[in-house]
Amino acid sequence: MSAAVTEGDTTAGAPSGGVVVRDILKQFPGVVANHDVNITIRPGTVHALIGENGAGKSTLMKILYGVQKPDAGTISVDGTEVTFSSPTDAIKAGIGMVFQHFMLADNLTVLENVVLGAERLHGIGDAARAEVARISDAYGFGLDPDMLVERLGVGQRQRVEILKVLYRGAKIIILDEPTAVLVPQEVDALFDNLRELRASGHTILFISHKLDEVLDIADDITVMRRGQTVGEADPKTATKKQLAELMVGSELPSPETEESTVTDHVLLALEHVGVVDDTGRPVLKDITFSIRKGEVLGIAGVEGNGQEELVETIMGMYRGTGRITLDGKDVHHWDTRDRREAGIGFIPADRHKHGLLLDAPLWENRVLGHQTRPPGSNGLFITASDAKADTERIVREYDVRTPSINTNARALSGGNQQKLIVGREMSGDPVLLIASHPTRGVDVGAQAAIWDHIKRARREGLAVLLISADLDELIGLSDTIEVILRGALVGRFDPQSVTPQELGSAMTGGGDA
Amino acid sequence: MSSSKILRTLAQAILAPLIALIVSVIVTSIVVSIAGASIGDFWDVIFTVPTHRNWVNITNQSSMLFLAALAAAIGFRMNLFNIGVEGQYTLAAFAAAAFAGAGWLPGKLNIVGALLVAMAVGAIWAGIAGVLKVTRGVSEVISTIMLNAIAGTMIGYLLNNYGNQYGQGRRTTPIPGSSQLSGWTPWSAGDGPIWTLTILAVLAGVTMSIVINRTRFGFDLRATGMNEDAAVASGVKVKRMVVISMLISGAIAGLVWMPALFGAADYYGPPFQRALGFTGIAVALLGRNRPLGIFFGAVLFAWLSEQANPLSLVADISPSVVQVTQGVVVLAVVIAYEVVRRWMAAYEQRELKQALGTEVRA
Numbered sequence: 001m002s003a004a005v006t007e008g009d010t011t012a013g014a015p016s017g018g019v020v021v022r023d024i025l026k027q028f029p030g031v032v033a034n035h036d037v038n039i040t041i042r043p044g045t046v047h048a049l050i051g052e053n054g055a056g057k058s059t060l061m062k063i064l065y066g067v068q069k070p071d072a073g074t075i076s077v078d079g080t081e082v083t084f085s086s087p088t089d090a091i092k093a094g095i096g097m098v099f100q101h102f103m104l105a106d107n108l109t110v111l112e113n114v115v116l117g118a119e120r121l122h123g124i125g126d127a128a129r130a131e132v133a134r135i136s137d138a139y140g141f142g143l144d145p146d147m148l149v150e151r152l153g154v155g156q157r158q159r160v161e162i163l164k165v166l167y168r169g170a171k172i173i174i175l176d177e178p179t180a181v182l183v184p185q186e187v188d189a190l191f192d193n194l195r196e197l198r199a200s201g202h203t204i205l206f207i208s209h210k211l212d213e214v215l216d217i218a219d220d221i222t223v224m225r226r227g228q229t230v231g232e233a234d235p236k237t238a239t240k241k242q243l244a245e246l247m248v249g250s251e252l253p254s255p256e257t258e259e260s261t262v263t264d265h266v267l268l269a270l271e272h273v274g275v276v277d278d279t280g281r282p283v284l285k286d287i288t289f290s291i292r293k294g295e296v297l298g299i300a301g302v303e304g305n306g307q308e309e310l311v312e313t314i315m316g317m318y319r320g321t322g323r324i325t326l327d328g329k330d331v332h333h334w335d336t337r338d339r340r341e342a343g344i345g346f347i348p349a350d351r352h353k354h355g356l357l358l359d360a361p362l363w364e365n366r367v368l369g370h371q372t373r374p375p376g377s378n379g380l381f382i383t384a385s386d387a388k389a390d391t392e393r394i395v396r397e398y399d400v401r402t403p404s405i406n407t408n409a410r411a412l413s414g415g416n417q418q419k420l421i422v423g424r425e426m427s428g429d430p431v432l433l434i435a436s437h438p439t440r441g442v443d444v445g446a447q448a449a450i451w452d453h454i455k456r457a458r459r460e461g462l463a464v465l466l467i468s469a470d471l472d473e474l475i476g477l478s479d480t481i482e483v484i485l486r487g488a489l490v491g492r493f494d495p496q497s498v499t500p501q502e503l504g505s506a507m508t509g510g511g512d513a
Numbered sequence: 514m515s516s517s518k519i520l521r522t523l524a525q526a527i528l529a530p531l532i533a534l535i536v537s538v539i540v541t542s543i544v545v546s547i548a549g550a551s552i553g554d555f556w557d558v559i560f561t562v563p564t565h566r567n568w569v570n571i572t573n574q575s576s577m578l579f580l581a582a583l584a585a586a587i588g589f590r591m592n593l594f595n596i597g598v599e600g601q602y603t604l605a606a607f608a609a610a611a612f613a614g615a616g617w618l619p620g621k622l623n624i625v626g627a628l629l630v631a632m633a634v635g636a637i638w639a640g641i642a643g644v645l646k647v648t649r650g651v652s653e654v655i656s657t658i659m660l661n662a663i664a665g666t667m668i669g670y671l672l673n674n675y676g677n678q679y680g681q682g683r684r685t686t687p688i689p690g691s692s693q694l695s696g697w698t699p700w701s702a703g704d705g706p707i708w709t710l711t712i713l714a715v716l717a718g719v720t721m722s723i724v725i726n727r728t729r730f731g732f733d734l735r736a737t738g739m740n741e742d743a744a745v746a747s748g749v750k751v752k753r754m755v756v757i758s759m760l761i762s763g764a765i766a767g768l769v770w771m772p773a774l775f776g777a778a779d780y781y782g783p784p785f786q787r788a789l790g791f792t793g794i795a796v797a798l799l800g801r802n803r804p805l806g807i808f809f810g811a812v813l814f815a816w817l818s819e820q821a822n823p824l825s826l827v828a829d830i831s832p833s834v835v836q837v838t839q840g841v842v843v844l845a846v847v848i849a850y851e852v853v854r855r856w857m858a859a860y861e862q863r864e865l866k867q868a869l870g871t872e873v874r875a
């Protein structure tokens with residue numbers, strides 16, 4: 001082990017502030033999510049928590065925020081031992097948390113969202129507004145208190161979530177995979193905010209699977225593996241390779257296109273596709289592109305610029321104008337099921353909303369989306385034993401960490417849920433894969449495995465529409481990259497020559513300015 | 514499944530209803546004593562071993578409650594609140610009685626015809642709510658409640674204009690003798706027959722449990738109930754599912770009173786049994802929307818109603834006090850399942866901790 005990495009030893013002397021976690025144990029039926037977890041978070045630092053999928057990171061954060069109760073172990077804040085029976089207690093102790101899935105009311109303003117549930121602090125009138133404006137200015141959030149949240153982009157929404165936490169007086173801020181949904185510019189902006197917060201004495205604990213980011217911002221790094229904290233690393237001297245080894249004990253992958261497998265056979269073609277939302281606002285404008293067999297078309301863009309509507313239109317969940325053909329056939333009158341039966345696989349951006357039945361066992365989730373064909377059903381009846389056997393295959397091939405295929409999907413960690421969905425959508429020999437953030441929330445090892453699966457299928461003629469916030473992934477997998485901005489395609493790039501900087505500037509409209 | 518898991522499932526299946534029952538007994542006892550009656554007398558009456566005659570009545574009554582609850586449960590599985598089972602079965606009962614009374618078809622064929630009419634009428638009445646929901650966004654709770662009221666008025670109007678005067682009230686033409694079913698008399702004729710069409714409850718129960726648990730349609734239905742967005746993304750046409758589920762729910766509701774019609778009543782008129790639809794909703798909750806659970810719930814409710822009859826004679830308390838018991842049972846079951854689920858989780862954790870104590874530190 002290198003000098004930069006001290007394995008096991010996490011028993012630094014008690015600090016004058018910050019958080020000290022000792023010997024935390026937390027079990028779920030059939031799983032030990034946390035055991036022998038020890039972390040010392042120094043006050044006024046940014047502390048990163050890394051580890052492979054299912055390592056127990058989210059569980060630990062939920063314990064620190066009082067959402068879940070540990071079975072054993074102690075937590076102390078500022079030197080005093082605390083026990084939380086609910087997030088209210090955690091907030092009282094100065095701990096706030098931003099979940100990966102934002103919890104904002106779209107039809108309320110920034111101010112209303114922040115004040116909601118904390119009316120006692122500064123009322124709901126001018127005092128509250130002044131406080132929101134003060135916090136927003138102090139840390140460079142640039143939020144307008146009267147803006148409706150539905151008008152905000154992802155990065156801004158995240159700042160609203162952080163503002164909410166600060167408004168409630170948090171000194172220690174927990175962020176679960178805050179950068180997973182952000183494009184690089186937004187990550188930079190977030191990190192600037194975090195640095196401001198650190199400078200003003202706040203303590204920040206965050207989870208990320210992106211090791212570059214971790215090395216960029218963290219003061220301390222703790223690594224978890226299989227429910228346990230296994231070591232700490234110093235970001236000043238550690239390398240990505242060392243971190244990855246500590247996490248998964250495997251090589252760091254990088255997506256690299258091999259020889260092009262693009263054919264002449266056009267599989268999906270969109271011609272002048274447009275969509276308006278309920279309020280009549282155009283969300284997709286005159287989209288035209290085609291994907292050939294064996295081709296990966298990447299779509300780069302800041303989230304909320306029409307990507308959701310684009311994939312849902314192709315899936316038949318939205319109706320738009322213009323023409324969509326699949327393998328030469330006009331699909332206008334096909335509903336979602338027809339399109340799936342024609343061989344479209346769909347990895348949705350929001351796995352909980354569109355991808356899973358959280359309270360159904362894994363094997364039933366395998367059937368979801370494949371209800372009309374083997375191994376899910378014989379057309380009339382669900383064929384449980386075939387579906388189970390195939391679920392076992394997915395669990396094996398995609399390394400889904402689960403006690404069994406009869407476990408409910410809810411019990412899986414975020415990354416393992418994602419692996420199950422990817423495995424399912426790659427099943428049954430799809431001809432077209434619509435992949436929104438296919439590796440969101442999965443660890444570096446699993447990410448490489450998923451990339452390999454996609455590449456292999458592409459060699460066999462799969463056409464892929466890839467949407468990702470991870471520019472390395474886009475550049476590494478795509479044969480062509482289109483940039484989407486405010487519902488329109490605004491630029492086409494060759495991944496061989498484009499740099500993340502160029503893409504980034506096109507994505508934010510910087511190219512036109 | 515591991516043996517410990519089987520044990521847990523079993524414990525949950527038995528423990529929760531048991532706790533619910535005990536709680537209900539206690540609460541009812543308190544109510545009975547507040548009402549000024551003797552608790553001992555009350556339970557003596559309720560738990561007297563049923564006579565043969567009682568058994569026959571309980572069987573007949575359970576079959577109708579079961580059908581009503583099954584109708585409600587199908588909607589519940591998809592988050593559809595079909596409060597209209599009441600109106601659906603009443604209207605269907607009237608239509609089927611009128612059809613059978615007309616005697617257009619000979620003998621037993623007339624029965625089959627009437628059953629189809631009942632299912633169709635129930636389905637249409639429920640289907641209206643389904644169509645209103647998917648085309649106009651009208652909540653099915655509101656529309657089915659209104660349809661209940663309309664059904665009542667409509668039957669009154671039709672009976673007044675086309676029905677026959679019979680004693681104080683009006684009724685449909687009695688069905689021809691060749692279309693009546695004599696039922697099955699396991700004991701002496703004086704105990705009365707178990708109605709032939711109680712078999713409908715068995716058939717409907719078995720069919721629905723296969724449809725819901727084993728078919729693609731049932732999968733789509735459950736998926737929609739669990740996560741509508743994911744169901745849509747998986748290709749389920751939710752609007753169509755809403756209408757189909759309401760049609761099925763209504764068709765089953767249409768069958769509710771059929772055992773009685775052909776087994777005892779012979780016409781639709783004053784002795785018609787109301788409120789089976791509402792009671793059915795409670796039984797569905799009690800049975801947690803599963804056919805087997807509903808079966809036990811229906812028998813329990815039928816038992817309580819049947820045994821309560823002599824209460825005013827023996828214990829000097831109104832038989833309607835058992836309605837309190839029925840209500841309490843439903844509440845108690847809902848709560849007991851949650852409590853037991855938590856116990857089980859805690860127990861599992863203790864078990865794990867012990868296993869871990871040896872493993873992790875090793």
Ligand SMILES: Nc1ncnc2c1ncn2[C@@H]1O[C@H](COP(=O)(O)OP(=O)(O)OP(=O)(O)O)[C@@H](O)[C@H]1O
Pocket residue numbers: 028029031032033051052053054055056057058059060401410411412413414415416441442443
């Ligand atoms: N509510 C739950 N019920 C049962 N098991 C659970 C539950 N929540 C988490 N687990 C299990 O606990 C373990 C740790 O999960 P956790 O969500 O903390 O992982 P993670 O490190 O956040 O992973 P990821 O990077 O994939 O998000 C996993 O094995 C998971 O299946």
Ligand SMILES: [Mg+2]
Pocket residue numbers: 057058059413414415
């Ligand atoms: Mg997690």
